[in-house]
Amino acid sequence: MKKFSQLAIPYIVWAALMILLPLLLIILYAFTKPGNEFIQFSLTLEHFAKFFTDPDFLLVLWRSLVIAFKTTLICGVLGYPVAYFIARSNDRVRNILILAITLPMWINMLVRTYAWIGLLSDGGILQKLLGLLGFGEPKLLYTEGAVLLGMVYNFIPFMILQINTSLCKLDHSLLEASADLGADRFQTFWRVVFPLSLPGVVSGITLVFLPAVSSFFIPKLLGGGQYFLIGNVIENQFITVGEWNFGSAISLIMVMVMMLSMYAVRRLDRSGGREEDRL
Amino acid sequence: MKKFCALVMALVLTVLSAGCGGSSGASGEGEFAGQTLRVYNWGEYTGENLIANFEAATGARVVMDIFDSNEQMYIKVANGEAYDILVPSDYMIERLIQEDMLQPLDKSKLDCMDLLVDEVKGLPYDPNNDYSVPYFWGTVGIVYDTEKVSLEDLEAEGFNIFLNEKYKGDIYLYDSERDSFMMALKALGCSMNTSDQAELEAAYNWLLQCVNTMEPEIVTDEIIDSMAQGRKALGLIYSGDAAYIMSENPQMGFFMPESGTNLWSDAMVIPKNAENPDLAHAFINYVSSYEGAMDNSSYVGYTSPNKEVMEELSGEGGDYEGINAYTPQRDNANDEVFAYDEETRKVISELFSKVKIAASNAG
Numbered sequence: 157m158k159k160f161s162q163l164a165i166p167y168i169v170w171a172a173l174m175i176l177l178p179l180l181l182i183i184l185y186a187f188t189k190p191g192n193e194f195i196q197f198s199l200t201l202e203h204f205a206k207f208f209t210d211p212d213f214l215l216v217l218w219r220s221l222v223i224a225f226k227t228t229l230i231c232g233v234l235g236y237p238v239a240y241f242i243a244r245s246n247d248r249v250r251n252i253l254i255l256a257i258t259l260p261m262w263i264n265m266l267v268r269t270y271a272w273i274g275l276l277s278d279g280g281i282l283q284k285l286l287g288l289l290g291f292g293e294p295k296l297l298y299t300e301g302a303v304l305l306g307m308v309y310n311f312i313p314f315m316i317l318q319i320n321t322s323l324c325k326l327d328h329s330l331l332e333a334s335a336d337l338g339a340d341r342f343q344t345f346w347r348v349v350f351p352l353s354l355p356g357v358v359s360g361i362t363l364v365f366l367p368a369v370s371s372f373f374i375p376k377l378l379g380g381g382q383y384f385l386i387g388n389v390i391e392n393q394f395i396t397v398g399e400w401n402f403g404s405a406i407s408l409i410m411v412m413v414m415m416l417s418m419y420a421v422r423r424l425d426r427s428g429g430r431e432e433d434r435l
Numbered sequence: 436m437k438k439f440c441a442l443v444m445a446l447v448l449t450v451l452s453a454g455c456g457g458s459s460g461a462s463g464e465g466e467f468a469g470q471t472l473r474v475y476n477w478g479e480y481t482g483e484n485l486i487a488n489f490e491a492a493t494g495a496r497v498v499m500d501i502f503d504s505n506e507q508m509y510i511k512v513a514n515g516e517a518y519d520i521l522v523p524s525d526y527m528i529e530r531l532i533q534e535d536m537l538q539p540l541d542k543s544k545l546d547c548m549d550l551l552v553d554e555v556k557g558l559p560y561d562p563n564n565d566y567s568v569p570y571f572w573g574t575v576g577i578v579y580d581t582e583k584v585s586l587e588d589l590e591a592e593g594f595n596i597f598l599n600e601k602y603k604g605d606i607y608l609y610d611s612e613r614d615s616f617m618m619a620l621k622a623l624g625c626s627m628n629t630s631d632q633a634e635l636e637a638a639y640n641w642l643l644q645c646v647n648t649m650e651p652e653i654v655t656d657e658i659i660d661s662m663a664q665g666r667k668a669l670g671l672i673y674s675g676d677a678a679y680i681m682s683e684n685p686q687m688g689f690f691m692p693e694s695g696t697n698l699w700s701d702a703m704v705i706p707k708n709a710e711n712p713d714l715a716h717a718f719i720n721y722v723s724s725y726e727g728a729m730d731n732s733s734y735v736g737y738t739s740p741n742k743e744v745m746e747e748l749s750g751e752g753g754d755y756e757g758i759n760a761y762t763p764q765r766d767n768a769n770d771e772v773f774a775y776d777e778e779t780r781k782v783i784s785e786l787f788s789k790v791k792i793a794a795s796n797a798g
Contacts, residue, residue: 212789215796278666298652381610381653382646384795389788396612397784 185404203405213389213406220386221413223300224369227307228315231364232357234308235315239356240349242316243323254320257313265310269377272309276302276378298380306374311367315360322356323349358425365421366414386410465494472714474499475508475518477701480571480737482730489721495714512536517708519715522570524701526613526773529560533775537566537704544716547723555700555740558772567702568719569740571731573674574698574763574770575614576691578658578681583668586690593692594622596669597645604650607658607670612787613773614697615642618671621694627771630779639786646794653794662687673699675737677760682736689760695769700740738763 186204188197207213242253260268275282276297287293296302326349334344372387379385384392386406393403478501486497500518502508505527512521513536523531531537542548547568548556555569577596579589583605589596597606597618608615617627619638629635645651654661659676661667663683672680677689703722705715721727728741733754738761739745745762748755755761 212792212796216792219796278661279664381608381655382651382791382794384792389792392788392791397788398781399785 182404182407185401186408187405188401190399190401203402204409206402207406207409216384216389217386217409217413220369223304223307223385224365226304227311227368228361228365230304230308231312231315232361235312235360236319236357239316239319239323242320243326254317257316261313266373269306269310269374272302272306273297273377276305297378298383300379300383302378303375303383303385306378307368307371310374311364314363318360318363319353319356322353326352355425358421361421362418365417369414369417370410465492467714467717468494470495470711470714472497472520472711472718473518474520474522474718475502475512475516476520476522477501478503480522480701480735482727482732482734485722485727485730488726488730489718492721493714493717495717497718512706515708517710518706519709519711520718521704521706522701523704524773525558525560525699526775528567528702528704529775530777531704531706532561532566536707538707538709538712539565540568540705540719541712541716544713545720547720550723550725550728550742551740552742552745558698558700559774560772561702567704568723569700569702570722571675571735571737572698572700572740572763573738573760574691574696575609575617575671575673576677576689576696576760576763578662578670578672578677578760579688579690580665580668581686581688586688589690590693593694594618597622597649597651597671598641600648602668603648605668606649606651607661607667607672608645608651608653609658609671610653610655610791612783614671615787615790616783617697617773619645621692621696621769624694627695627697628774628776628779630776632782635779635782635786639790642787642790643793646790647797650797651794653791673737674760674763675735678738678755678758679736681758681760682755689758691763691767693767693769695767695771698763698770698772700772736761 184197187199187201189200189202238257242250242257245253274280277283278295278297280296283293283296330348330352331344334348339347370387372385372391375383375385375388376391390403390406390410393399393406397403472495474497476499481499486499489495490497502511505523508521508523509527509530512518512531521531528537545568548564551569555572556564561567577589577594584596584602588599588601592599596602597608616635616638619641620627620629620634623634623637623641625631625634625638646653652667656676658670658672659680662670662672663680665684665686672689674689677687681687681689703719705712709715722731723741725741725743728739728744729747731737732739732741732744732748736755739748747753749758749762750756
C-alpha cells in the first residue's frame with residue numbers, strides 16, 4: 157500500500173510546480189506594486205481599489221457573469237432532454253450517441269471556434285441561408301448572439317455527459333416502485349428522476365459556468381475587437397498593456413467569484429440531496 | 436541477427452546521407468550554395484516568387500518565420516533566437532538600435548541604396564540608414580465609400596469625421612493602440628509622439644466619445660475584405676491595404692487628413708546574433724532590386740521603396756494606376772514618424788484597453 161502512495165509523488169511534485177506555484181505567484185503579483193525586484197517588494201491594495209472603483213470594470217464583470225449564466229441555462233435546458241434520451245436508449249444506441257457527443261471534442265476547441273467564424277461571417281453560409289429563407293441578411297458574426305452560440309456549442313457536451321452519467325446510475329426499481337404506487341410518468345419524472353439526477357446537473361453547471369465566465373478566446377474570435385469579457389480584460393492586461401500586477405489582481409478577483417459560485421451551487425446540490433433523503 | 440541489424444542501419448544511413456547531400460547539391464551552384472538564411476517577417480508580406488528566385492540565384496536555402504506584431508518579434512529575438520534578417524517597423528527599429536541588438540550594415544556590400552525613393556531614406560529612427568534598408572512604406576488614412584461620403588466632409592473634418600453622427604454605425608476602427616491614438620491626437624491637432632498627459636487624456640476622451648456615440652466596429656485585417664465589398668462607409672486603414680481595396684472596388688477612395696498622419700516604414704535589419712550576415716546583405720540587395728521589389732509590391736500591394744517599381748506600378752498601365760493610396764508621399768509638415776517611448780506606450784496601452792472596455796459596454 158505504501159508503495160502505491162509513493163507513485164503519487166511525481167504527480168504531487170508536478171501539481172506543486174504547475175498549479176500551486178503559479179497560483180502563489182498570482183497572489184504575490186496581485187498584492188504588490190509593479191516594477192519590484194525579486195527580493196524586495198512593496199505590498200499594496202491599489203489594484204483591487206482600481207478595479208472596484210471603476211464602473212467600467214464592474215460592468216464587464218457583470219456582463220461576463222450574465223452571459224455565463226445564460227450559457228449555463230441554455231446548456232441545461234437543451235442538454236437535459238438529450239441526456240435523458242441517451243440514458244433511456246439501449247446500450248448500442250447509447251454508445252453511438254455518446255461517441256457522437258464526444259467526437260467533436262477530439263478536435264481542438266480553438267479550431268472548432270475558428271470554423272464558426274467561417275460559418276457566421278458576412279457573406280458566409282448561414283447568412284446566405286437566412287437570406288434565402290427571407291430573413292434578410294442579418295449580421296451574425298461579432299454579435300453577442302455569436303458569442304453565446306460559441307459558448308453553448310463548446311460547453312454543452314460537458315453538461316450532457318454529466319447528466320447522462322447520473323441518469324444512467326439511476327436504479328430502475330425506483331421507477332417501477334413509483335409506477336406501482338400510482339404515479340404517472342410526469343410525476344415519476346419530477347418527483348423521482350429529476351431529483352436523483354441533480355448531482356449530475358450540478359456538476360454539469362460547474363463544468364459549464366466556470367469556463368464560460370472566464371472564457372476569453374470565444375468572445376475574442378466571435379465577438380470581435382470591441383467585445384470584451386473579463387477574460388479578455390485579463391489577457392489584455394498581460395499581453396498588451398504589460399500590467400501583470402493588475403492582471404493578477406483581476407484574476408484573483410475572478411478566483412473569488414468562482415469559489416463563491418461553486419459554493420452557491422454546492423448549496424443547491426445539498427438541498428437537492430436532502431430532498432432525496434425525504435423520498 | 437546482429438549483422439543483419441547493422442546492415443539495415445548502414446543502408447538507412449546511406450540513404451539518409453544521400454538524401455541530404457542530394458538536396459544541397461541540387462540547389463547549388465550559387466555563391467552561397469548550401470548555406471541557410473533565416474528571415475523573420477510579417478505574414479503575407481513577400482512576393483509569390485521572391486524566396487524561390489532568391490534561392491535559385493544564390494543557391495542558399497531560406498527559412499522564413501512569421502510574426503504578427505512588432506512586440507511578438509521583439510520578445511523572440513530578445514530571448515536569443517538567431518535570425519539573419521528581421522523586418523520590424525520604424526519605432527521598433529529605433530528600440531532595437533537603442534538596446535544595441537542590431538549590427539551596422541556593411542555599406543560596401545550593399546548596392547541598392549541609390550535605387551530607393553528619397554522619402555524613405557534617412558528617417559528619424561535611423562538617420563543615416565546605418566542599420567536598416569526599407570522594405571515597404573506607407574501612411575495611415577481613411578478609406579471611404581465615395582457614394583456615401585462626400586469629399587467636402589472629409590476635407591472639412593479630417594479624422595473628426597469619425598465623430599460625425601451622420602456615419603453612426605457605418606465605421607471601422609483599427610484594433611491597434613498606436614494607430615487609434617495617432618488618429619485621435621491628429622484630430623485634436625497634437626503631435627502623435629506627444630508624452631503630455633493632458634493631450635493623451637484628451638485623445639482618450641476623443642476615442643471614448645467615438646466608441647460611445649458612433650457604434651464603430653473595431654477590427655483588424657477583416658477591414659480589407661469588408662471594405663472591398665463596401666460594407667461600411669468609413670474606416671481607418673493602412674495605405675497599402677487601401678490600395679488593394681481600391682484595386683478591387685473602384686467605388687472606394689483613400690484620404691489623408693491635412694492635420695497629418697503616420698508615415699510608417701518597415702525595414703530590413705540584421706540582428707547582432709545573425710549567423711550569416713553576408714547572405715543577409717545579399718538578401719537585402721535582392722529584395723531592393725527591381726526584380727525582387729516588383730515581385731513583392733505587385734503581389735502584396737504595399738508601396739515599394741524602389742523608385743522604378745513604384746513609378747511603374749502607379750504609372751500608366753501599372754497595377755495601381757490612378758490609386759492615390761499606392762503613392763502616399765506628399766509634402767505635409769504634420770506627417771510624422773513614430774518614435775519609440777516605452778513610458779508613453781504603456782500609458783497609451785492602458786488607456787486603449789479602457790477604450791475597448793467602454794466600447795464593449797456600450798455595445
